[in-house]
Amino acid sequence: xxxxxxxxxxxxxxxxxxxxxxxxxxxxxxxxxxxxxxxxxxxxxxxxxxxxxxxxxxxxxxxxxxxxxxxxxxxxxxxxxxxxxxxxxxxxxxxxxxxxxxxxxxxxxxxxxxxxxxxxxxxxxxxxxxxxxxxxxxxxxxxxxxxxxxxxxxxxxxxxxxxxxxxxxxxxxxxxxxxxxxxxxxxxxxxxxxxxxxxxxxxxxxxxxxxxxxxxxxxxxxxxxxxxxxxxxxxxxxxxxxxxxxxxxxxxxxxxxxxxxxxxxxxxxxxxxxxxxxx
Amino acid sequence: xxxxxxxxxxxxxxxxxxxxxxxxxxxxxxxxxxxxxxxxxxxxxxxxxxxxxxxxxxxxxxxxxxxxxxxxxxxxxxxxxxxxxxxxxxxxxxxxxxxxxxxxxxxxxxxxxxxxxxxxxxxxxxxxxxxxxxxxxxxxxxxxxxxxxxxxxxxxxxxxxxxxxxxxxxxxxxxxxxxxxxxxx
Ligand code: SF4
Numbered sequence: 364x365x366x367x368x369x370x371x372x373x374x375x376x377x378x379x380x381x382x383x384x385x386x387x388x389x390x391x392x393x394x395x396x397x398x399x400x401x402x403x404x405x406x407x408x409x410x411x412x413x414x415x416x417x418x419x420x421x422x423x424x425x426x427x428x429x430x431x432x433x434x435x436x437x438x439x440x441x442x443x444x445x446x447x448x449x450x451x452x453x454x455x456x457x458x459x460x461x462x463x464x465x466x467x468x469x470x471x472x473x474x475x476x477x478x479x480x481x482x483x484x485x486x487x488x489x490x491x492x493x494x495x496x497x498x499x500x501x502x503x504x505x506x507x508x509x510x511x512x513x514x515x516x517x518x519x520x521x522x523x524x525x526x527x528x529x530x531x532x533x534x535x536x537x538x539x540x541x542x543x544x545x546x547x548x549x550x551x552x553x554x555x556x557x558x559x560x561x562x563x564x565x566x567x568x569x570x571x572x573x574x575x576x577x578x579x580x581x582x583x584x585x586x587x588x589x590x591x592x593x594x595x596x597x598x599x600x601x602x603x604x605x606x607x608x609x610x611x612x613x614x615x616x617x618x619x620x621x622x623x624x625x626x627x628x629x630x631x632x633x634x635x636x637x638x639x640x641x642x
Numbered sequence: 643x644x645x646x647x648x649x650x651x652x653x654x655x656x657x658x659x660x661x662x663x664x665x666x667x668x669x670x671x672x673x674x675x676x677x678x679x680x681x682x683x684x685x686x687x688x689x690x691x692x693x694x695x696x697x698x699x700x701x702x703x704x705x706x707x708x709x710x711x712x713x714x715x716x717x718x719x720x721x722x723x724x725x726x727x728x729x730x731x732x733x734x735x736x737x738x739x740x741x742x743x744x745x746x747x748x749x750x751x752x753x754x755x756x757x758x759x760x761x762x763x764x765x766x767x768x769x770x771x772x773x774x775x776x777x778x779x780x781x782x783x784x785x786x787x788x789x790x791x792x793x794x795x796x797x798x799x800x801x802x803x804x805x806x807x808x809x810x811x812x813x814x815x816x817x818x819x820x821x822x823x824x825x826x827x
Contacts, residue, residue, distance in 0.1 A: 406805075410767060417773040421718075426772040430708045430718040430791075468717055470708040470791050479678050481790045510723045510745075510768065531825060538819035543723050543746035545768035588827065595823040601745065601767060603805075604817040634769040 365442075365498040367642055369449030372500070376459025379504040379638040380435055381467035384427040387418045390573045391610070391635050398547065398607040407605030414600075414633060425467075429634045432469035433506035435460045437490045438567055444498035453490060456502070460488040472509065491563055500642040503570050511544035511632040517562050520624040529554065529626050530589060536628050537593050537609065542602020545632035547610045549573070550593065553627035556617035565627035568613035570637060577614060586612045600633075610635075647801065651699025652740040654760045660806045662813035666764065667801040672701040672743070674795040676722055679786055680730040687733065694785035694794055697738040701764075704744035706791035707781070708771070716781040716797070718771030721745040724763070728752050735759040747816060748808060756810050764804040765815070777802040 392415070399411035421428045437456055447455060464471055464485040471485040516536055520528055533552060540548075553564030577583040590612040599605030610633070619625055643663045648656050650670030660666065673695050675683065686693055704724055708717030724744030731742060732755035740761050745768035756762060766774055780798040787793050807815045 413767045413770050413773055417767075417770040420776070421772040424772065425711065426714075426775060427708050427718045428772060429769045430706060430720050430771040431722065432708060468709045468711040470706065470717070472706075472791070481792075483790070513723070534821070534824050538821050538824065541747055541819060542765075542816050543725065545745065592824045592827055595826075596819040596821070597817050597823075598819050599817065601765065602747075602816045632769055 365445045366448050367445055367500055369447055369455040371642060372447065372452070372455040372502075373459040373462060375640050375642065376456050376502065376504065377463035377466065379502070379640055380460055380463030380469065380506070383504055383506050383636040383638040384432050384467060384469050385421050385425060387428060388572075388635065388637065391633070392418060394573050394610050395633075398610070402600075402605050402607060404599060404603070404605040406603035407600045407607065410600035410603065427467070427469055428636065429508060430470055431472060431508035431510065432464065432485075433508045433636070434473055435464070435485060435488045436505045436507050436566065437488055438493070438503040438505075438570065439490060440493045440495045440499075440501040442497035442499045443494055445500050452492075456490055457486055457488045461486055501639065502642075503637060503639045505566070505570070506636040507566075508632055508634065511548065511630045514540035514544040514630040515565070515628055517558060517625070517627045519558065520626060522622070522624045524624055526585070529624070530592075532626060533589060533628055534592055534596070537630070538596055538598070540630060541598055544630045545634065546598055546602060547600050547607045547633050549610050549631040549635055550589070550612045551629035551631060552612065552614045553629070554614060554616045554625070555619040556625055557619065557623065558625060560617055561625035561627035562629070564615035564617060565629035568615040569629060569631050569635070570639075571613050573611040582614050582616060586614050650701060652701065653699060657740055657760045657762050657810050660762050660809050661811070662806050662809045662815040664806045666804045666806060668701065668804060669800050669802070670798070672703050672797050672799055672802070674705050674707070674797060675702045676704050676706050676792050677726055678789050678792045679794050680727050682786055684730050684733065695796065697734060699738065699740050701741045701743060702734070702739060703797065704742065707775070707795070708791070710781070714775075716775055716778050719775040719778055720771035721766040721768055724748060731755065735761045743804060753808055753812070753814075756808055757812060760810045762806055762810060763808040765807040766804055774802070
């Protein structure tokens with residue numbers, strides 16, 4: 364049994380929340396530059412220029428990349444031979460998140476669904492736990508804004524719909540969302556599992572790097588094909604037209620019930636903020 | 643596509659010359675307001691109460707800024723998605739509101755109201771909150787402080803960069819997605 368002090372988790376989580384909101388991942392920045400060069404539409408080029416300048420300014424000044432610092436979503440892999448001392452792992456992550464959002468001057472966006480009263484501390488964090496072999500603790504943090512999250516959908520298809528049905532739904536969803544979710548977007552897709560697993564997988568898929576190829580060659584091909592199709596929509600950066608509506612499509616597949624074909628489409632804006640830590 | 647520098651409050655003449663696609667720099671005062679604040683503004687109107695600011699010639703920026711760090715007037719301040727305010731916008735336009743600032747599509751009702759009452763819808767770059775905050779020189783909460791990021795703030799802006807998405811002549815800048823091409827593969 365390995366012991367991890369709760370304070371270590373609190374501090375690391377706070378750091379991750381602040382860093383995620385100030386530093387766009389390298390793969391996202393690199394893709395911005397590549398796509399800026401590929402665009403012919405001046406408005407698309409200009410949008411990329413602003414996004415790159417914004418990212419630089421955020422690193423320099425410590426101002427968050429986007430005022431919507433999102434709900435903090437965590438994916439946790441807890442080794443079965445590790446143990447947190449001082450408080451529960453859930454409590455430690457939540458305290459770290461509250462600390463990070465406070466100390467980083469990040470916007471608190473969680474509220475009561477009925478009264479709409481702000482909880483004041485961005486809590487509670489949304490945490491998905493997984494138990495894995497070993498004695499390590501791995502935590503991914505994602506800052507998920509409301510604008511793109513609102514454009515996401517879960518749909519339960521009959522098996523007969525097949526890939527054709529899923530593909531049409533995905534493309535239609537992105538078309539309907541149009542300029543709303545701050546394109547260029549990333550699209551996380553969960554296929555199979557059940558109602559809730561498809562949704563969780565669609566978000567988990569977004570933790571992969573943009574360049575990361577799916578280990579299954581057939582799925583990798585579907586990802587590339589859907590990406591190419593979406594980019595024919597001509598929505599473009601901020602909906603002003605152009606070749607780049609989408610930066611990447613990531614699919615996660617799980618076995619499902621004989622009667623079902625679940626699909627979840629998680630839309631992620633260009634401000635694709637996430638961090639990870641291994642303890 | 644023209645470029646204009648406009649000073650608030652905006653007039654009918656200011657709005658009439660704008661075409662979708664024009665770049666506009668706003669200098670002066672703009673007001674923040676989003677979901678919960680719009681609900682309260684509308685409730686006040688229903689009760690016949692005075693609003694916390696004068697709607698005549700005004701611009702509302704759909705934004706919920708992040709907290710101001712020491713030494714800055716405001717935190718990050720980029721636009722939020724506008725469709726959520728569509729229910730409220732036509733009524734405010736009928737009372738003199740000259741423009742709204744946000745990102746994303748507007749409803750046909752809002753576009754009709756803009757044509758009828760001479761108003762425009764401006765887009766700011768979504769997600770560029772750190773960059774846009776540089777044009778905000780001062781900020782003060784003037785109503786609904788308890789709403790936190792959703793409180794109404796009076797912002798003093800200098801050359802705040804905007805793009806005309808919908809003008810009062812029916813012009814629209816957003817492209818219509820080419821579904822046929824995308825579905826064909
Ligand atoms: S969709 Fe993303 S980039 Fe756009 S405002 Fe929301 S969090 Fe920011």
